[in-house]
Amino acid sequence: MSNSSQHHDKYMKFAIPGTEIAVRNGLADTISALRVLNLSGEDYGTIELVLAEVMNNIVEHAYADSPDGVIELTIQPKERGLYCTFNDNGHPMPDGTVPLGNLSSLNCEVDDLPEGGFGWFLIRDLARDLEYKRKCGKNILTFRIAIELPNLPVS
Amino acid sequence: MQLETTTRNDALIITAVMPRIDAAIAIQFKDEMRDACDGGPARVVLDLADVDFIDSSGLGAIVATMKLLAPDQKLELATLSDNVDKVFRLTRMDSVFAIHSTTDAAFTNIIHAS
Numbered sequence: 001m002s003n004s005s006q007h008h009d010k011y012m013k014f015a016i017p018g019t020e021i022a023v024r025n026g027l028a029d030t031i032s033a034l035r036v037l038n039l040s041g042e043d044y045g046t047i048e049l050v051l052a053e054v055m056n057n058i059v060e061h062a063y064a065d066s067p068d069g070v071i072e073l074t075i076q077p078k079e080r081g082l083y084c085t086f087n088d089n090g091h092p093m094p095d096g097t098v099p100l101g102n103l104s105s106l107n108c109e110v111d112d113l114p115e116g117g118f119g120w121f122l123i124r125d126l127a128r129d130l131e132y133k134r135k136c137g138k139n140i141l142t143f144r145i146a147i148e149l150p151n152l153p154v155s
Numbered sequence: 156m157q158l159e160t161t162t163r164n165d166a167l168i169i170t171a172v173m174p175r176i177d178a179a180i181a182i183q184f185k186d187e188m189r190d191a192c193d194g195g196p197a198r199v200v201l202d203l204a205d206v207d208f209i210d211s212s213g214l215g216a217i218v219a220t221m222k223l224l225a226p227d228q229k230l231e232l233a234t235l236s237d238n239v240d241k242v243f244r245l246t247r248m249d250s251v252f253a254i255h256s257t258t259d260a261a262f263t264n265i266i267h268a269s
């Protein structure tokens with residue numbers, strides 16, 4: 001097996017407690033672990049934003065009444081980007097699907113501007129191949145963050 | 156979390172001295188912004204130079220701040236980092252706020268405009 005295919009088999013795994021502060025720390029740990037990929041600052045910004053939005057949703061909705069919940073994140077770097085899988089044991093998505101995340105109209109009075117609903121819009125905008133499954137009481141969300149990884153490190 | 160305030164040309168400048176405005180501090184940020192703006196001048200400029208990261212909760216807190224201002228007050232933004240600017244652009248919130256490249260530019264622009 002070549003070094004590069006060994007790397008393709010390599011998963012990065014993270015277990016992050018389902019609270020807002022733990023998510024903040026978990027994001028820092030995740031980005032720090034991904035520094036080995038030598039990506040641009042812009043790419044790290046995109047990755048952190050997508051991961052933050054997904055984890056905030058899990059904390060806010062799936063684990064709304066489960067302060068002891070744990071978020072499991074697996075990241076597999078490949079040439080076509082970062083393949084991400086989130087697992088949690090919280091409430092299922094409403095209607096069993098990922099919210100559409102359409103932006104509300106901004107052509108309105110200041111008082112009517114939306115204060116939320118940006119999260120799923122950003123996830124759908126920045127992630128590819130988004131899929132959601134409910135299996136054995138777990139939420140499983142998979143997607144790819146499409147960034148070029150031309151220089152996968154040799155492990 | 157820390158907000159520093161100064162005044163310049165009858166405007167209030169609020170500097171967010173924090174590396175991130177995220178879900179963990181969004182509510183606190185909104186409350187402290189409201190207190191900082193309360194009874195202040197019509198023009199409020201929020202300087203985000205120190206902020207490297209904002210998520211949708213942080214964005215929501217800034218929008219909420221604008222909605223909490225007095226009817227004659229207006230919130231403007233200055234010095235957005237690339238990551239912060241991206242969130243405003245993607246959500247098209249850059250069309251809702253006056254956004255200045257720096258706090259100095261926020262005042263230069265006014266001179267040009269008048």
